[in-house]
Amino acid sequence: MENLLPRFLEYVSIDTQSDPNSKTTPSTEKQWKLAKKLVLELSKIGLEKVSIDENGYIMATLPSNLNKEVPTIGFIAHYDTTPDYTGANVKPQIIENYDGGDIVLDKASNTVLSPDYFEDLKQYEGQTLITTNGKTLLGADDKAGVAEIITAMEFLIQNPEIKHGKIRVGFTPDEEIGRGVHKFDVKKFGADWAYTVDGSQIGELEYENFNAAGAKVIIKGKSVHPGYAKNKMINAIGVANEFLSLMPPREVPEMTEGNEGFFHIHGIKGDIENAEFELIIRDHDEEQFQARKGLLRAISEKLNNKYGAIISVEINDQYRNMKEKIEPVFHIIEIAEVAMLKIGIEPIIKPIRGGTDGSQLSFMGLPCPNIFAGGHNFHGKYEYVPLESMQKAVETIVKICELTGEKF
Template sequence: MQHIIDRFISYVTIDSQSDPESETTPSTKKQWDIARKLAKDLESIGMEEVSLDNKGYIMATLASNCEEAIPVIGFISHYDTSPDFSGKDVKPRVIPEYDGKDIVLHEKDSILLSPSYFEELSQYKGQTLIVTDGTTLLGADDKAGITEIITAMEFLIRNPEIKHGKIRVGFTPDEEIGRGAHHFDVEKFGADWAYTVDGSQIGELEYENFNAASAHITASGKSVHPGYAKGKMVNAISLINRLIAQLPEKEVPEHTEGREGFFHIHKLSGSIEQAELEMIIRDHDLESFEKRKALLKELVASLNLENEACFSIEVKDQYFNMKEKITPVFHIVEIAKEAMESVGVTPIIKPIRGGTDGSQLSYMGLPCPNIFAGGHNFHGKYEYLPVQSMMKAVDVIVKICEITRNKKLQPHERN
């Protein structure tokens, strides 16, 4: 247990936050610090073909120890952390045999990690937890996944009696700002399929995610002295408010769950002359997704007829539901499910209410479901990671490699 704890802590204490405002890849220079360390760690455990390219993408190989033809499988995680909360000077704390009570993260500011608020915390009573000091995020998203993949590869190298095919490992920058797969060389990676190890609680197995688009809407107005504005002023802020009022009231993140889609306004700014709105559109169902985009354009067109073309709109697709690409090769999900069950983990199969590198990779020709990494409360000071969940994730990765070999699948079956 201590070995995996030490490895995880060595990664989370390196600041590797990404930056959505940057145009470089990686988006921050500090991501190179952990990238170089990861490449060295892969070499030190005996991985082959370790590469770190000029965009910060790391790949490595564990050669097959079997003579028969076996599909090449991959495991992928990202090493950047979210820009939503500080990732500088992370000071993780290990709590052995958690007693099920409140955990004081920061005594001075009375910051508590409490099962009365985070109910799932109670299921880890008696286990070893890694928590924050209440001033930063932890970084289990997704340094837990990286730790688990490296530990699993190390285990396979040290136990050659476990037979497996060729295994590829990939670590990416900038996943937290939606760019993790942008420069991923699928052909170089050369896997028939892969798994992102980037889920949350133990047992998560996901092969569905949102279809996603962004919308940028601008309203143009006319500023006139308010005392003499009748019939002359056009207030861009009021126009934007009229648009918002016509959106479905309950189809927003705070009122939806499961496979329910939504419109989400995340930025609003402006003046009388010009106001701007930025939103995201999400839906698991492709037909409903297209209807949402159409509705937004129809509302803008209708308001333009009333207000002499005061609106402009730009809608951009961001990613699509990977279910469309994974369903034809569903055996890769069944392998992960079987692996979990064989090591005593109950699979929790559910749609992702968000995106994943696996979505983009699936549409780039690499089918890529997502499996748990074990952490909770990502992107904030209440983030925590049960060590036993990490260890089970290692077991699942190893078992996936074993099952893939034993299934006698042919490499071409991915298509």
């Protein structure tokens, strides 16, 4: 366990930001630097069949030390970081024995991590926090998961008295741009089920996630001299604003929680003749998810009837709610839940308000719920992770391996 912190700090020092506009896999060349390092480290700690393919997918095996056949289980994490915020020149700060007060991340910009705003901080008083320096993200999403999986495998190798079946490890690129497992070889991985180690706070155990789609609304206007524009000009910017006004104003991320779905506008640009905006659509309920997509088409039809055929809507499904694939094999949730309880963690079973590689893997034939990696405030400069949460994630992985060997 002593290698966990230095391992994590080394990983976050390497910029692995992914790029949604790239057509390659990995989407950025810089992801290869960490990927190649992980391959060497997996071999160094003693895992077998360590491999990396032409797309940056890493796999390795810890052989069974049992004299009976039990299911093969896997643990998966991603090594890229989000394009939403810079991951270059990450310089973590280590706050030992956190006193429960404000943490000044960057004095010059008055960037403060405060429990008055981020209330989750209050539960970590007295612990060791790893934060940013207020200028970058941290990268605990999901380099904490990567470090925890490797540390857990190292612990099992060093403690052979802990009995377990065959364990497979997988690390993927480009999760943050929704392509993390598009080229993942489930058959080659060869696990009966797996767990992504990519959740947030300690205790999280998730097997429900949003149904998800991305959409682009494109508007073609008509530019006419404004002095002579009556009944002639069609201002694409104005039509875009009208389109947005017809969408439910409270069904947005900042006003929803739990199982509530939303629309999220994340990009807009335009002039009089051309305007477009991009959004994501999220809902746990399949019928409501389809209704949300239908609403965009209905608004488009209404405005096209008003202005002529000037609006097109492109909708692309991204991933589905994995609940339907996990419920038939619910024992994999029960094993993780018992594992947490046995090491003194109260499981927090709740839907993911986001996506996970596990959702796509579940529909590819590998049931794959998500367990906590310990971090908070992902994708920005307020990101942090308690060291003690990371240590408990390692213990959870080890205990899941042990319990699976005992159960079957």
